[in-house]
Amino acid sequence: MPLGPPLTIQQLFIYPVKSLPPVQVSSVELTNEGLRFDRCFVLVNPPKDGSRLAKFLTIKKQFKLALFKPTIDDSWTKLTIHHTRATPLSSVTVPLTPSPLSLLANKTFEVSIFGTTAIGIDLGDEPAAFFSKHLDQDVRLLSIGGTGRRDIPGAAYIPSQRSALSLALQEGLQPQRIRFADAAPLLITSTASEQDARSRLPxxxxxxxxxxxxxxxxxxxxxxxxxxxxxxxxxxxxxxSQSDEAQEVTIKCIFRTVRCLSLNADPDTGEMIHRDRQLYGLLASDRRVNDKFPHKPVFGQYAFAGPSGAVLRTGDTVYVTERIQRS
Structure with missing residues (x-):
């Protein structure tokens, strides 16, 4: 296959809790639901009508979510979330991989995101009290339950379910799913686009x-x-891979990522950022390039990757092997 110029993975990010800031890592395992530990947790407002359907919290509407900083301990067993502006210091710690046996008696909810549904298991009153206090509303922290995945809402994004949601590898087709991510297992961006976006700021x-x-x-x-x-x-x-010559990972880019008002969240204050720093508007002038969503700016591509079990590392070499021909 023809290879483009050698590029490099500069940074890798996982987002253990949907809509909270990321944990930057130097290596991470691929799964059929995206990166290991990515969007395994979600914050919700519990239903008041006796139903099981809980409303998930999203940074596109609640900028205060930017003020929570997740960290993972060296043993990769504990997830600690700090509130960056709390006085005195305030944090909560939960298992990064909760034991199913410890959750048998916990309440479960349904969480619907862009039309597909996952089961979330309530992690109890301590994390609920922490988030409810700092967000000034009734909030519960849920861990992914049920099958541990949900369907990609591909009908709205991807024209061909079979070709886009399965990755052809030597061992056969691997169906792709997601946890609490919006619409795809991965989001890919580039340094050149980052530099262009930064140049638009004051x-x-x-x-x-x-x-x-x-x-x-x-x-x-x-x-x-x-x-x-x-x-x-x-x-x-x-x-x-730079450290495993036998390993090759294939990434399929599937959709130009349309952006939302989360771009305007100030990570330092948890409020709307000043108008001249609002990336949503700064990009909208010339980056409305997805014809399915012509009024929204695009930055990056949704993607999926395989094989499951492979490890991505910063410094790995990346080649563009196939391009989309656009008129």
Whole structure:
């Protein structure tokens, strides 16, 4: 297969709790639901009408979610979430992988995200009290339950379910699903696009690490070899490991990611960022390039990858092996 210029995985991010800031990692395992530990938890308002359907919290509507900082301990067994502006210091710790036996008596809820539903298991009163206090509303923290996955809402995003949601590998087709992510297992961005977005900010703010507001899983360093937004046209990527020569990962890009008002959340204050730093509007002038959502700006691509069990690492080499031909 023809290979493009060698690129590099610069940064990897997992988001243990949906809509909270990420944990940056140097390596991470792929699963058929995205990166290991990504969006395994979700915050919800419990139903008041006796039903099981809980409303999930999202940073696109509640900017205060930007003020919670998750960390994972060195043994990868505990998830601790700090509130960055609380005085005195305030945090809560939960198991990163809760034992099913410990949750047998816990209440479960249904969580519907873009039309597909997952089961969430309530993690109890301590995390609920922590989040409810800082968000000033009734909030419960749920862990993914049931099958541990939900269907990708592909009908709205992807024209061909079979080709887009299954990855052809030597061992056969691997069905792709998600946990509490919005619409796809992965989000990919590039350094060239990051630099372009940063250049749109006022000069005194162009140092900002804007990539945190774009919330990618895989951030690719194009090393000045590709222009901004070249990823709009990526179809297939090949990732070769720097530490395991036998491992190759295939990434399929499936949808130009339309962005929401979460881009305007100020990570320092948990409020709407000043108008001249609102990336949503700054991009909308020329980045409305997804014809299915013509009024929303695009940044990055939704994607999935395999084989399950492979490990991605920062520094791995990335090649664009297939491009989408657009008229």
């Amino acid at each position: 000069p005194e703010y162009q140092y900002e690490d804007v990539i945190l507001r774009f919330r990618p899983n895989i951030h690719v360093d194009v090393k000045g070899q590709l222009p901004p937004y070249d990823e709009d046209n990526w179809s297939s990527l090949l990732v070769r």
